[in-house]
């Protein structure tokens with residue numbers, strides 16, 4: 001069939017579109033300065049696709065339309081690396097790093113300070129991409145360093161990988177090495193959608209990146225949120241490169257590659273130690289996982305003088321952060337009984353140092369989680385602790401399962417009071433039916449009542465409550481207020497002075513607020529925020545206890561399940577007696593008006609209708625204080641991030657809430673921005 005040559009106008013438009021799309025890609029990935037909305041980008045790509053479909057002779061392999069579409073492979077080919085892909089030596093302490101610097105000085109027979117390039121070590125997959133005359137040729141995995149697998153089809157689908165280098169003065173041949181990784185927000189989104197479809201979730205972003213690159217069908221890789229960060233050059237022919245490593249990286253950036261924005265130059269090894277310390281503090285805020293910092297001698301001449309030892313360059317070192325995942329053995333499972341009777345399986349682990357602390361217990365949450373993990377007693381498990389997030393078991397290494405593992409059986413009776421333990425229909429939890437005859441539930445109810453955000457009884461900690469209940473000095477929260485000095489002074493770790501302090505704290509706690517009092521009652525699913533809404537809506541405990549389910553459903557954030565829990569609580573005579581006794585003992589709070597009257601002008605407040613979440617730590621004020629100030633401006637402060645969240649405030653240490661906000665494209669304010677917002681409206 002004779003093909004007609006495409007008209008000049010189509011050729012010209014295809015050229016313009018490719019140029020514009022490449023330009024937007026460069027701005028987005030290499031410069032981190034997006035220039036157009038995603039929808040506009042897609043429109044340009046579709047227009048180009050249409051033109052190429054009408055005039056196939058216009059298609060060329062570096063067109064942005066040609067990232068996806070190759071036929072699935074049967075296997076990956078093994079290809080030798082023209083230049084070995086090395087690994088890095090590791091340092092685990094400041095002393096290791098100083099010793100590394102001294103080794104280099106000894107070898108160079110010089111005392112001059114050495115300049116280093118500092119780069120975060122992304123937790124991803126190392127790859128090497130070959131370009132000839134600026135065109136993408138192939139991409140290989142590291143493999144064993146000498147031979148890798150050809151994953152070109154998959155790597156081509158990653159938008160931050162240029163198919164054609166920018167600029168004029170390009171090397172004839174150039175191998176760019178870097179890390180392919182999955183940003184935390186993309187990882188969270190991918191796992192959320194896998195979980196929603198009942199599919200297997202990935203254990204961490206690194207596994208997700210590795211699994212995505214290993215696909216024989218590149219359309220699957222294309223659907224995964226992968227990115228490339230370039231960190232060095234392998235072979236290069238036909239163009240002299242700059243004489244400093246950091247200048248080479250800047251050149252790669254101009255050619256179209258993303259390089260790490262946190263890269264820095266350190267003038268001495270002490271500056272490297274400071275960089276490692278600072279990056280460690282920022283680790284949990286970065287939008288991707290890192291496992292350390294790579295320090296490289298910045299001068300290429302010095303790198304060449306220093307050379308290599310076995311498989312690693314002498315001139316580079318990876319200073320690792322404490323691992324966030326470690327392997328250990330699950331030795332036993334015990335069951336803890338919570339305030340509402342839920343039996344929580346707690347895994348006893350062979351102690352393991354992970355994320356900077358020694359972990360010997362982790363919660364397994366419930367039966368569904370045990371089934372999801374497929375974990376048994378005796379298994380080798382991977383424990384993860386990232387930032388200040390509680391440690392958790394993320395997977396089981398089934399290949400290491402010994403013959404004598406045991407299934408985790410939930411007890412049929414409560415391990416504390418012996419009452420039946422039953423699975424509530426429709427819930428993952430198994431509950432002790434003992435209610436307040438169960439000492440465990442009694443203790444937890446008292447601990448909750450006394451906690452800082454409830455009645456704030458200073459000095460009434462877990463250990464004291466344990467003894468008070470075990471010695472039958474206290475059966476319920478009312479009994480706390482009849483304790484005598486000698487009852488308390490006789491307890492372990494207590495003396496006359498601390499007993500007097502506790503009695504004073506009990507007296508002081510009698511002056512409280514309605515939201516605190518409601519929260520302290522420990523009604524199922526009534527957290528601090530719900531207690532505040534209930535107090536604002538009903539204005540008195542009397543009105544709340546009389547409210548029927550319809551009235552409760554009219555309160556912000558209360559759905560049928562919580563409404564039922566609240567109703568059940570107030571229909572229980574024992575609970576009403578406790579409330580009456582507490583009021584009889586002098587527990588009071590300032591009278592408040594119900595919401596409708598009190599908040600008549602609420603809609604006019606500057607942040608009315610805005611829902612926000614506070615996460616991480618703040619410096620200028622506590623999170624509670626920040627919450628209070630946001631609420632006075634009309635904002636609703638919620639404990640969890642959802643599609644309804646308008647913005648979050650993320651301080652250092654913000655973890656999963658920040659990640660979720662990123663995945664939902666919710667605005668994230670720093671503490672500084674929060675202060676600006678508060679100041680803007682303060683009178």
Ligand code: I6G
Pocket residue numbers: 085086087088119120121122126179231232294313316
């Ligand atoms: O595995 C690596 C991660 C990061 C590296 C590396 C790197 O630089 C930021 N650099 C080299 C030279 C090597 N591996 C061998």
